[in-house]
Amino acid sequence: VRVFIVHSHHEPKSFNGAMTREACAALQAAGHDVVVSDLYAMGFNPLSDRRNFVTIHNPDRLHQQAEETYASQQDSFAPDIKAEMDKLFWCDVLIFQFPLWWFGLPAILKGWVDRVFAMGRVYGGGRFYDHGVFAGKRAMCSVTIGGSAPLYSEHGLNGPISSILFPINHGMFYFTGFTVIEPFLVYAPARLSQQDREDHLKRYRERMLELISAPTLSFPKLADYDERRILKSAARTIGCGPSPNADHACS
Amino acid sequence: VRVFIVHSHHEPKSFNGAMTREACAALQAAGHDVVVSDLYAMGFNPLSDRRNFVTIHNPDRLHQQAEETYASQQDSFAPDIKAEMDKLFWCDVLIFQFPLWWFGLPAILKGWVDRVFAMGRVYGGGRFYDHGVFAGKRAMCSVTIGGSAPLYSEHGLNGPISSILFPINHGMFYFTGFTVIEPFLVYAPARLSQQDREDHLKRYRERMLELISAPTLSFPKLADYDERRILKSAARTIGCGPSPNADHACS
Numbered sequence: 001v002r003v004f005i006v007h008s009h010h011e012p013k014s015f016n017g018a019m020t021r022e023a024c025a026a027l028q029a030a031g032h033d034v035v036v037s038d039l040y041a042m043g044f045n046p047l048s049d050r051r052n053f054v055t056i057h058n059p060d061r062l063h064q065q066a067e068e069t070y071a072s073q074q075d076s077f078a079p080d081i082k083a084e085m086d087k088l089f090w091c092d093v094l095i096f097q098f099p100l101w102w103f104g105l106p107a108i109l110k111g112w113v114d115r116v117f118a119m120g121r122v123y124g125g126g127r128f129y130d131h132g133v134f135a136g137k138r139a140m141c142s143v144t145i146g147g148s149a150p151l152y153s154e155h156g157l158n159g160p161i162s163s164i165l166f167p168i169n170h171g172m173f174y175f176t177g178f179t180v181i182e183p184f185l186v187y188a189p190a191r192l193s194q195q196d197r198e199d200h201l202k203r204y205r206e207r208m209l210e211l212i213s214a215p216t217l218s219f220p221k222l223a224d225y226d227e228r229r230i231l232k233s234a235a236r237t238i239g240c241g242p243s244p245n246a247d248h249a250c251s
Numbered sequence: 252v253r254v255f256i257v258h259s260h261h262e263p264k265s266f267n268g269a270m271t272r273e274a275c276a277a278l279q280a281a282g283h284d285v286v287v288s289d290l291y292a293m294g295f296n297p298l299s300d301r302r303n304f305v306t307i308h309n310p311d312r313l314h315q316q317a318e319e320t321y322a323s324q325q326d327s328f329a330p331d332i333k334a335e336m337d338k339l340f341w342c343d344v345l346i347f348q349f350p351l352w353w354f355g356l357p358a359i360l361k362g363w364v365d366r367v368f369a370m371g372r373v374y375g376g377g378r379f380y381d382h383g384v385f386a387g388k389r390a391m392c393s394v395t396i397g398g399s400a401p402l403y404s405e406h407g408l409n410g411p412i413s414s415i416l417f418p419i420n421h422g423m424f425y426f427t428g429f430t431v432i433e434p435f436l437v438y439a440p441a442r443l444s445q446q447d448r449e450d451h452l453k454r455y456r457e458r459m460l461e462l463i464s465a466p467t468l469s470f471p472k473l474a475d476y477d478e479r480r481i482l483k484s485a486a487r488t489i490g491c492g493p494s495p496n497a498d499h500a501c502s
Contacts, residue, residue: 010300011313046297046358049261062262063441065397103422104355107297107362113353129408146316155482157380157473159421167415171354175409190314222408231406 001032001212004091008098008109010040015144015189015197019204020097023142026205035087039108045080046111052078052118065119072120084116093211094139094178096168100146103164113172122176130221132177138211139178141168142204149187161185169217180217252283252463255342259349259360261291266395266440266448270455271348274393277456286338290359296331297362303329303369316370323371335367344462345390345429347419351397354415364423373427381472383428389462390429392419393455400438412436420468431468 005023009016020036027034037044045051050062054077057070071077077085088094098109105113117123127133145152145161152161165183173180184207186192186200207214226232256274260267271287278285288295296302301313305328308321322328328336339345349360356364368374378384396403396412403412416434424431435458437443437451458465477483 010315013312040298040300046362047291048352048357049291061264064261101299102361102364102368103418103426104361106299107358107365110353110355110361111297111358114358117353150479150481153481157476157480157482158426159417163414164418164422166410167354167418170410171415175354225408228401229408230401230404231408 001027002090002092003027003032003034003095003208003211004087004093005034005036005095005097006109006112007036007038008040008096008106008112012041014099015186015192015200016097016099018197018201019142019144019186022201022205023095023097023208026208030209035091037084037087037112039112044108044112046108046114048111048114052081052115054078068118069120069124072118077118077121081115081118084112085118085121088116088122088134092137093181094134094137094173095142096140097142099144100164103158105168117172117176127177128175128222129177129219132175134177135179137178138181138216139173140181140211140214141165141183143183144186144189146190147188149185152187170219174217174219180219181211181214182217252278253341253343254278254283254285254346254459254462255338255344256285256287256346256348257360257363258287258289259291259347259357259363263292265350266437266443266451267348267350269448269452270393270395270437273452273456274346274348274459277459281460286342288335288338288363290363295359295363297359297365299362299365303332303366305329316375319369320371320375323369328369328372332366332369335363336369336372339367339373339385343388344432345385345388345424346393347391348393350395351415354409356419368423368427378428379426379473380428380470383426385428388429389432389467390424391432391462391465392416392434394434395437395440397441398439400436403438421470425468425470431470432462432465433468 005020007016007020011017024034024036048064050056053067053071055071055074057067096105096109098106104110122133143165147158150156151158152164154160158164161183169180169183184204189197192200220231224232256271258267258271262268275285275287299315301307304318304322306322306325308318347356347360349357355361373384398409401407402409403415405411409415420431420434435455440448443451471482475483
């Protein structure tokens with residue numbers, strides 16, 4: 001199995017750092033291939049602008065998707081973007097390793113998505129969701145969360161974690177065709193005992209060895225939508241709507 | 252009224268650019284004060300790291316929140332962060348002007364939040380949600396969205412826009428105490444006729460003049476949660492749960 005970990009933490013001694021090291025060790029020991037993009041260590045530039053491309057389609061106005069489409073035709077993405085695209089197309093499983101910052105991806109990882117998930121190469125022309133470019137591959141969020149689990153439960157103060165991760169699981173992974181593995185969550189790592197910390201890392205090593213069989217989230221297919229792209233009532237009644245809460249209901 | 256617009260688009264000729272110019276003109280003509288942080292034009296750095304601070308609390312390990320707390324005590328945030336914090340504390344109304352990229356904020360704006368919404372100064376010690384630092388102020392998303400409205404309806408292919416904006420409206424604005432104005436949405440601006448474009452800009456000018464009275468989203472208060480921070484059943488039955496769909500139900 002070819003695994004691509006996009007690692008997004010500025011401190012190697014963090015629990016995120018420990019998780020990625022454990023993942024690499026476990027995968028390599030089992031004979032799998034792993035590639036890590038350690039975004040902070042690479043000095044990855046998260047800003048989308050004309051530097052995404054080595055060509056210019058329209059010099060008068062920067063329209064991101066038009067430039068992306070042109071760069072896809074000309075094979076003219078900037079080298080740093082091209083390198084990440086190659087890893088995406090190479091892998092069987094994509095993992096985002098990150099701390100939840102302000103209920104989403106750290107900016108460096110959001111910028112990785114903004115730049116690398118380019119129209120023409122990664123989506124467009126009807127290639128999305130179950131018809132997506134990466135159909136057949138799997139993807140997973142591995143997330144550390146500052147607060148405790150009850151805060152992120154269905155009626156918790158911060159809102160359900162499935163709602164908070166919906167834009168990532170549904171909007172980034174599933175949108176580009178990935179089958180979405182249930183997220184691996186570690187709550188309040190800063191307050192863990194050494195034993196709890198080791199238990200979580202053990203559980204994470206085990207997850208690494210079952211990436212191909214781990215449970216996945218269930219989302220509707222394109223065929224479940226009508227011509228206006230609204231879920232057909234039949235699909236709706238089986239309860240697999242795109243509402244984030246459906247993650248739990250259907251998986 | 253003091254209005255602070257955080258503007259996040261790399262192309263001044265974009266519809267986002269037009270919206271912010273219209274907003275400024277309308278507000279100034281009505282005698283209000285406006286400040287714009289044009290993040291791309293400023294070359295704002297979205298990366299959180301040690302450069303957030305001019306002090307070092309723990310040189311052995313970068314723990315973001317610990318450094319933020321220390322910098323709050325020492326008044327030692329980097330000048331670019333401090334300048335943005337000053338604008339936040341100055342304003343009555345905060346506006347995020349952005350194109351929806353990958354179902355969230357463009358990285359440059361996400362990084363602005365990651366860096367500027369710092370523990371100690373902007374939250375912490377029980378100061379959050381209706382007890383938040385910015386209680387009494389209002390905030391609003393003004394968003395352009397590439398796809399058409401049905402895609403973002405309750406059963407639309409991309410998921411409800413209220414779910415997609417939940418991490419921003421609830422997790423960033425309300426978390427820090429803002430009352431959240433209903434988002435101003437423009438779907439598929441690239442496909443608008445000149446007339447539609449002008450109609451949207453007219454509607455946006457009108458919104459600018461009613462920021463203090465515009466309808467807001469309704470979220471539960473801290474007192475509606477029990478000691479585990481789970482919504483009390485009474486609050487739950489009135490239907491204002493933190494589920495993103497509740498935005499519509501309660502507003």
